[in-house]
Amino acid sequence: MEENDVHNTQPAGMLDKAVRVTKIITCTYMTVLLIVMALILGVSILLRFFFDQPVAWSNTITRYAYIHIVLLGAAISYLEGSHAQIDVIYHRVPQKMKIVFDLVHYGVMLFLCLVLTVMGGKHVLTMWHVHSPVLAGFPLGAVYLAVPLCAVVMMMYIFQQLAGITCRKEG
Amino acid sequence: MLYICLMIICFFVLMAIRVPIPFALLASTLVYYFGAEIPLNIVVVRLLRSFDSFILLAIPFFILAGRIMSEAGISDRLIRVADLMVGRVKGNLAYVNIVVSMFFGGITGTAISDTTAIGSILIPSMVKKGYSKSFSAAVTAASSTMGPIIPPSLMFIIYGSIAQVSIRDMFLAGAIPGLMVGISQMAVVKIHSLKYDLPRREEVISPHEAFRIIRDATLAIMLPVIILGGILFGIVSPTEAAVVAAFYAAIIAIFVYRTLTFKRLLTVIRDSAVETGSVSIIIAAAALFGWALSNEQAPQIFADMLMESSASKWQILLMINLMLFGLGMFMDSIPAIMIVTPVFLPLFTLLNIEPLHAGLFMSINLITGLATPPVGCCLFAASIISESPMEKISRAIIPFLAANVIVVMLVTYIPGITLFIPNLFK
Numbered sequence: 006m007e008e009n010d011v012h013n014t015q016p017a018g019m020l021d022k023a024v025r026v027t028k029i030i031t032c033t034y035m036t037v038l039l040i041v042m043a044l045i046l047g048v049s050i051l052l053r054f055f056f057d058q059p060v061a062w063s064n065t066i067t068r069y070a071y072i073h074i075v076l077l078g079a080a081i082s083y084l085e086g087s088h089a090q091i092d093v094i095y096h097r098v099p100q101k102m103k104i105v106f107d108l109v110h111y112g113v114m115l116f117l118c119l120v121l122t123v124m125g126g127k128h129v130l131t132m133w134h135v136h137s138p139v140l141a142g143f144p145l146g147a148v149y150l151a152v153p154l155c156a157v158v159m160m161m162y163i164f165q166q167l168a169g170i171t172c173r174k175e176g
Numbered sequence: 177m178l179y180i181c182l183m184i185i186c187f188f189v190l191m192a193i194r195v196p197i198p199f200a201l202l203a204s205t206l207v208y209y210f211g212a213e214i215p216l217n218i219v220v221v222r223l224l225r226s227f228d229s230f231i232l233l234a235i236p237f238f239i240l241a242g243r244i245m246s247e248a249g250i251s252d253r254l255i256r257v258a259d260l261m262v263g264r265v266k267g268n269l270a271y272v273n274i275v276v277s278m279f280f281g282g283i284t285g286t287a288i289s290d291t292t293a294i295g296s297i298l299i300p301s302m303v304k305k306g307y308s309k310s311f312s313a314a315v316t317a318a319s320s321t322m323g324p325i326i327p328p329s330l331m332f333i334i335y336g337s338i339a340q341v342s343i344r345d346m347f348l349a350g351a352i353p354g355l356m357v358g359i360s361q362m363a364v365v366k367i368h369s370l371k372y373d374l375p376r377r378e379e380v381i382s383p384h385e386a387f388r389i390i391r392d393a394t395l396a397i398m399l400p401v402i403i404l405g406g407i408l409f410g411i412v413s414p415t416e417a418a419v420v421a422a423f424y425a426a427i428i429a430i431f432v433y434r435t436l437t438f439k440r441l442l443t444v445i446r447d448s449a450v451e452t453g454s455v456s457i458i459i460a461a462a463a464l465f466g467w468a469l470s471n472e473q474a475p476q477i478f479a480d481m482l483m484e485s486s487a488s489k490w491q492i493l494l495m496i497n498l499m500l501f502g503l504g505m506f507m508d509s510i511p512a513i514m515i516v517t518p519v520f521l522p523l524f525t526l527l528n529i530e531p532l533h534a535g536l537f538m539s540i541n542l543i544t545g546l547a548t549p550p551v552g553c554c555l556f557a558a559s560i561i562s563e564s565p566m567e568k569i570s571r572a573i574i575p576f577l578a579a580n581v582i583v584v585m586l587v588t589y590i591p592g593i594t595l596f597i598p599n600l601f602k
Contacts, residue, residue: 035449036442039236046233046419050412064230071233071452072224075460078453079198088196088454089508095194106193113195117203124220152220 020165027158028084031077038070065139069148076155084162107170111163118156118163125152179211180472187465197511198454201461208468219464226463227456230415231337236452237418238328241399241425242284243444243451248429248436250396251293254279257393260386264377267369269302270315274361277319278354281326282400287546290320291557299562305375310572311368313562317547317554317569318361318576324509324543326354328403328421331513331539333414334459338466338517339531343414344407345598349536353587353594357540360579368575395428408601455510462514470518479523489527493588496520497541501581504545508553512542529591536594537587544580547573 045063053059082088095106133146183204190200202223209216258275262268273294280290295316302312324331327347336343368374381389403421406412412420429436436444469475482492503512516538524534546554549570559566587593 032446032450035453036446039240039445039449039452042233043237043240043419043422046237046416047423050416050419054411067233068228068230071236071456072228074236074449075227075453075456078450079457080453081450082454082457083196083199085450087450088198089458089511090194090196091191091506092194093506094192110190110193110195113190113203114199117199117206120206120216120219124217127217128220149220149224152223 020161020168024084024161024165027161028081031081031158035074035077035081038074042067042070042074062139065137069137072148073151076151077158080155080158080162083159104170107166111167111170115160115163118160121156122153122160125149125156129153177472177474179208180469180474182211183208183465183468197507198457198461201458201465201511201515205461205464205468212468212471222464222467223460226460229337231333231343231413232456232459234328234333234343234415234418235330235456236448237415237422238285238330238333239451239455240445240448241418241421242286242289243448244422244425244429244436244441245283245396245399246289246293247440247444248396248425248433250283250393250433251276251280251297253389253393253396254283255294255297256389257397259377260381260389264380265369266376267307267365267374268377269298269305269307270311270365270369270374271362273298273302273312273315274319274358274365277322278326278358279397280320281323281354282328283396285323285326285329287320287323287543288553288557290323291316291554292561294320295558295561299558303562307374308572309562309564310568313555313558313564313569314572314576315361315365316561317552317558318573318580319358320554321543321546321580322354322357324546325350325357325536325539326400327351328400328414328418329539330455331510331543332535334455334510335513335517335535335539337459338463338514339521339535341531341535345532346535347404347407347414348597348601349532349594350539351597353536353540353583356583356586356593357580360583361576364575364579395432399424399428458511458514462511462518465515466518475519475522478519479526482523483526490589492523492527493529496523497537497584497588500538500541501544501584504542505548505552507545509539509542509546512545513538530595532598533591533594537584540580540587541584544577544584548577 045060045067049060049063079088095103098106128149129146131146132149133144135145137143137145186207187200187204190203191197195203206219208214209219254276255272258272258279259268261275262271265271276294276298277290280294284290295313299312299316303309327350329347329350332346332350333343335341336346399421402424403417406417406420407414426436426441430438430441482495487495500512500516503516520534520538521531524531546552549555549566555566555569555573559569562569
């Protein structure tokens with residue numbers, strides 16, 4: 006019995022840890038990106054204001070950073086449950102129905118993430134050899150990389166939640 | 177058209193089972209893409225293209241500036257200055273609640289942070305002074321709905337980017353309607369204070385104390401002035417204004433007020449990045465959803481259908497307002513405006529309504545929903561802070577909602593209210 010418990014909890018524990026670590030890494034990356042964006046735009050404003058010489062690539066690089074922040078931020082918001090959502094009906098249905106709702110929800114999300122991972126991955130590979138017209142040598146595939154990354158982060162969380170639902174059902 | 181119907185049904189079903197709105201939009205759009213046999217790789221391209229815009233870069237920095245100011249504990253300073261302005265009138269704390277929300281809205285731009293930051297200080301004070309819990313919660317929830325329409329407003333930036341309206345004009349146009357919402361709520365407080373003989377402030381503020389209060393709050397109140405002044409006089413673009421605002425807020429909070437540490441600032445930056453994700457992903461998802469609708473010419477069909485009906489212009493506007501009010505009751509204002517704007521824009525063109533005017537009345541209508549049951553986030557927050565049941569607050573807030581509805585109607589049917597200031601600066 007104890008052995009079974011160990012088998013049941015080990016993968017779930019590893020998944021929890023993986024989600025936690027991924028969240029920390031993603032949040033740190035987003036924090037750094039936002040600081041870098043602020044510094045680049047701040048310097049560009051000063052240079053434009055005092056010397057009439059804005060940084061030519063500031064718009065492009067900050068737009069790329071923004072794309073990464075949005076997609077990874079959306080994934081973290083999903084992990085934290087802070088997206089806009091309607092839960093009036095969810096709170097009024099019985100517990101069993103809530104599990105059905107959750108299963109459909111995660112099923113749909115898993116499918117969406119799968120589409121984003123596959124399609125995003127294809128774009129990353131295609132665009133990796135295309136370079137930004139403003140930033141010499143910068144592969145545009147790096148911008149598209151945010152799409153599969155966002156999907157993978159969400160998928161990890163969905164698996165963690167599905168493991169939780171299985172445990173609840175077994176319990 | 178069949179796939180569009182399926183897509184819309186799928187969207188509502190997914191929302192009902194608590195799929196987050198941006199992902200409900202994305203997933204339901206996939207139904208259309210599969211049905212209409214549109215290559216799926218377009219999804220990724222369109223997803224990224226929809227928020228690959230320099231103007232939208234203002235979003236993370238306005239969020240950051242607002243969060244820094246909230247963290248810096250400006251609520252207390254703003255409350256004292258509002259108290260000084262309101263004076264020793266009957267029901268002064270209720271007026272203070274409204275005035276401080278106007279300041280707070282101009283600085284943070286979000287309704288929920290207004291409810292929690294102001295409510296946690298003012299609701300207990302109001303209850304202590306003899307105001308009922310439900311009235312204190314209602315006035316807090318109602319007044320905080322002003323935040324999203326008082327410039328700098330994220331809602332205006334998002335609407336401006338979809339409808340191709342100047343953000344500067346949106347900010348200018350929001351000034352009079354924002355004031356009207358505040359004044360109409362003060363009128364409700366006035367009636368309430370006469371009816372229930374609300375208490376007034378006993379203490380007198382000395383000139384020396386008044387000077388100190390103004391000096392303490394001036395730097396915080398200067399934030400919206402810097403933003404609007406910079407944009408208005410063409411010194412900075414809205415995105416640059418947002419960056420300047422974020423730096424200004426950080427300098428004030430760390431070096432002047434000394435209420436924010438560098439360590440805490442990192443957490444605030446992290447939270448702002450996450451919030452940017454949750455706000456901006458809706459732009460991308462709604463753009464994909466909107467593209468599917470326009471690919472089937474659904475907005476045009478909807479507009480033609482309404483135009484061919486025997487309804488007059490004012491009746492159509494009334495219908496739109498009722499639809500928005502209903503939508504606002506169930507959906508947050510930002511996703512709601514993202515979804516309805518592409519649908520209504522062709523109709524506004526046919527009705528000869530300026531997109532700037534339409535953006536304003538739609539925004540004011542939708543913010544009313546932030547304080548209406550069953551999903552008004554401000555109402556929930558106020559209920560938790562005041563420990564008053566939702567039913568009681570829902571009843572107490574009715575006069576404030578009625579006041580908002582009157583403002584919505586005035587702004588809808590008198591375009592001059594919104595267009596007056598932008599026209600002055602043309």
